[in-house]
Amino acid sequence: MESAFLIEKGVIILVVFGITMLIALYSTFAERVLAGYFQDRLGPNRAGPGGLLQPLADGVKMFTKEDFIPETPNKLLFILGPGLAMTTALMTSAVIPWGRQLTLFGYTATLQAADINIAILYVFGVISIGVYGIMIGGWASNNKFSLLGAVRASSQMISYEVAMGLSMIAVLMVSGSLSMHEIAENQHGFIDWNWHGHKFAWPSWYVFKQPLAFLIFLICAFAETNRTPFDLPECESELVGGYHTEYSSMKLGFFLFAEYVNMFISSAIIAIVFFGGYNYPGMDWVHSTLGGNAETIIGTLVLFAKIFFFIFFYMWVRWTVPRFRYDQLMNLGWKILMPLAILNIVITGIVLIATGA
């Protein structure tokens, strides 16, 4: 059993790693195509059919450019920065449930690398140490702009983690579990709603039970991944390139890539926690007619469709909404989102007690 278990988990980790890399790679392409669309221009269309080989061309460019290291007393930390950013970006995917169980050759495998009962907290823990890559890299660059970017990144991420964690507490009060797998399973099925004699049934996703928590979490996720409108750590109109000003070649590539990996993972978390994860209408029917494997495969595809929608949403916002000013960012985080999240917890508590859940 032991070796089969290890092989199962190893395969899942490798496949998830590959998929994450592929999606991050093609997110850069999608971002540029969408940017072109939103700004009414063509976007990348030279490399390969429809520009599809553009990410590969970018990769070759990144690898073959000069790997410049500035005059800095901390070369080790300078090299450590992008590595840390990439490592922490990839670590989160360990607890994400990608689907239900898959039976292959008589062996049943769960599509999740680690089903631990503190999965949500694990995600927050990894997010909270994710800032070190940016901070250490920005500081070791020995450059004023990099340092300002690093300081901005750290204060921004600490501020928004508070509201993010508090918004998640309301969801946990409803789900009663910290395990991602159980949170996804709890959203299976439908809620029956009787409104003036009309019967409705909609998916029991947490976005309907916790709309405010979803909104706060979404805004905080933008801030945590350093995406527009909160991309002040790398704000090019003020700070040249922010924390990665001094970086070039694949080290810069790692920083940029880590952002896309973070985007993918946070989209996955939003999809699982608020939008039902791998649950979809007609799941039980598929299970009874086509079997468990078909149910799981369709579920995983549905989960990825949800994830792709949120990746698209990230890009949509990036090319639509202008950047915040820094004091506005701090005011939003501390004076609006945090009290709202606390209010949401109180309301959730009252409703839970009133309904006797």
Place this chain on the structure above:
Amino acid sequence: MDIKEIIFWSLSTIAFITAIYTVIAKNPIFSAISLLVCFASIAGHYLLLNAQFLFIVHIIVYAGAIMVLFLTTLMLMNLNEETEKHKPAIAQIAALVIAVALGIVLMLAVRKANVILTMGPITGSIGDVKSLGTVLLSEYFYPFEFISVLLLSAMVGVVLLMKKDKTAALK
């Protein structure tokens, strides 16, 4: 050797070395980073004891919040050269005496303590969220609430201090 023992000894070694390096490092940034690694390896010990909640809260609070603030402050203060002032001899002697006294107290405490944990596989649900929550809200309810009130008052105090400072600077 069992794999748990190997992990235990390597984590202990890392914790020990980084703890010493935190004290002797000349550059405060390196000191902070080695303290961070030390926290991470201590968190690993919690995981070995099957205290998952304690592990992750240790990571979030110490590595994720406190050390980030430390590091931010250090980076802003220590921009280029190492500007470490020489402390007067009396301060150095006082620090040494206090450190030795604390060390003796800790050693005596460890010597008198009963060993309740033995090496080996630790299973069960002692460290998981559910049992921790039950214990905190039943057996240790009053200390738990007192600590939260204490933290709240500390927070209000910090806000008050900040406000005072601001008006003084404006005048």
